[in-house]
Amino acid sequence: MAKISIVRTDAPPVCEARAECEIDCLYLGRQPIVARDGALEAYELLFRESEVNRAFICNDARATARVVVNTMCSMGVAATLGPHRGYVNMCREMLFDDAVMLLPPERFILEVLETVCVDPPLIERIDRLRRTGFKVALDDISDLSDALIALLPHVDIVKVDLLSADRERLPALAEAVKAHGKTLIAEKVETRDDFALAQALGFDLFQGYFFARPQVLSTRRGDPSRQSLLRMLALIASEAPLSGLEQELKRSPDVVMQLLRLVNSSAYGLGRRIGSVREAILAAGTRQIARWAQLLLYASNGELSWRSDPLAQLVGARSRFMELAAARVRPDSERFGDCAFMTGVFSLVHVLLGDAAPNTSLVQIGLVPEISDAIVHRAGLLGAMLTIAEAVERGEHERAARELSRVHPELAALTSSTFAEINLEAAMWTHAHEAA
Template sequence: MIRDSGFPTFMPVMNALQRLVAIQPDFGALPTIEIIEILQSWKESEFFDKLSQNLWLVSFPDPQLIPIDLHTRLPAHRICLCIPETACANKENQSRLKHFSSNGFRIVADNFVSSLELAWGDTKYFAMDAKAGLPFYAKSWTAKLSSGQHWAKNIPDTVVLEQALQSGFKILSGDYAFNPPVSNRSADSSARTRLLKLLGLVSRDADSSELEELFKQDPSLSFMLFKLVSSAAFAQTVRVSSFGQAITLLGRRQLQRWLQLLLYTRPEQNAGALNPLMTRAAFRASMMEGLCQKRGGNKDEQDAAFMVGMFSLLDKLFGSNLADVLQPLTLKDDILDALLQRTGQLGVLLHLVELSDRTNSAEVESALHRAEIDVGVFEECLVQAYGWVNQVCRDA
């Protein structure tokens, strides 16, 4: 189903280990009836099936405007209805919310601010806005309602992220990935330098001997290379006995993508938690590749688009000017122009992708028109990108 209006963005919602657990579509100021129509079109397009691991957190300001037969239109077990706590307090609304709950929908008391008692006695799940930090009583409510997965949203940085985790929130969203602590940016700089050198060698098709030499300087990197090549995904029937053999079996294209992603996986090893930047970079890379493919790009052009998406957050990762970070890689001019100036076809796509997992705005519509991307294609690529994020989280 192709639509000409409605430009929702899909924001990732993560668990404590920074793995994708839910998606929050942001519909801006669209009326409830249009939101329902869009959700139904996604059901018809099998969006929910393609992201079967993830819940969908959908905000509705007024329960009275939600069709009473919603469970016949949408997969109730996949959707959380996020209703303002003030609306949940209304007695007339409560009977309606109970109806939705009895038919399989999870009800989230959104913008939760109660400090002493619940506005709605049947509250099982709540969401707090963490943009300005969390109130002192947040932890008491996560403890009292301990059976629910409570959501801290609009988390601005890793300081508030830690506060949310300490307060007992299980699902998390916001821009904190783009504001990493300085200690993480500078961590393991020598290993990252080797990764950049390896990427530079791969991009100019250097001899395997040069690649082997760098791998040999990093035991951890060497281990991960052999582990990847020996995995079931490659289904190799031969035993790997050398670096050269491992590189050959993996292939240059796959090696390049693996190294790009590995840049984001190494810096943070916090009790199994992924680096939040990794999933955002993985999303951008896959989204760029999908959009390029939809526009008719060939394999090399898709690889370039993937690279632009993946490298677009290296300045956040390194805490340095992006031009300086990219300098060792001797990238082509169109890739550099996209990354540093947001110009050219790749730059136009990157600007669109940067908007697509953030709060909805009028910019999305203009960016779609500029990129000549239909809204249906845009949403299809979004779902494909989040599918790859799921895979990355699973394999990391």
């Protein structure tokens, strides 16, 4: 279990030596959510990058990813939440990202930020997440808008911002939410009068400075290397034997420590503690490990920020296009779709790693030949699909598909109308990542 400290936020400014030490620390904010009688019900988990009890957020998606990684891997769910649930802010990008499934639904509530654009794809995604067991909350609601009324059937909890809400209209807002059977939380409760008003209006839970300011938790940082994470993803993509993944993990003690914290956390509900790398792999499963590794890449600072630059957006769009195309070409093969997506991911890894040619990078990673040959030599059906994906980026995909379908008849499934549908869906997916 990680050693967690509660940082005093009334301390004087740190000296330079202390500031240098903070580079090796991870931070997390935690504010209580209480019941009508004052009993602790849950915590909202907040992004913090130092012991200063304020959030300086430039990218909502990265901030959320950092909160998830710090809670699940570095600090541990049990140490951070105890027996209670955690509320985690979710921008649009993170809601649509597969990494959200790293969170156990019985321990975490997804809190949709007020900045998220509400449209049919978002509602569909929220419904899907709720079907997997998640509870969904709306954050910073201040009035009874048409958007709120449309969303109420699709969420479980509504958090009302008492500072922003019109006090005269607050009773109607509370009554409408309660009429739909939703849990009502009053946030930014700052005075006894605020608390009394919210109680009188039937609010169920309460959060704000009147009860407690956020605590800042800290622990030592453990940051795995990019190469190790990429090799892990390559092994999972190649369906390598368990022993291969075990050996790769053993080469990276920091990665092993974070994995053990992940599966030893109460989130997995295991009846025994995990004491070896092999047991950790079996407990988490390779799909969960892949999500976790991608999230670590996603959440890391500086050079590990895949989705904050044009290269990352290009990789994402290409990978998603190939996955969607694979579903049309071989609709009954989930494995082929996974391979197509990973081919897109690794097709630009040489640029990410600063190598002149892809074969050098792929040899270092040890990728499965089916994917590496598609990337280096454009071999096989995956190679043909990668060629088409690249042609999409130049607007020449229909001609490329016609030519390649002579060699690979399965590509005939990619008709003009199919391309239009795939391009639209891939564009929506990419836009969701860019918009956050």
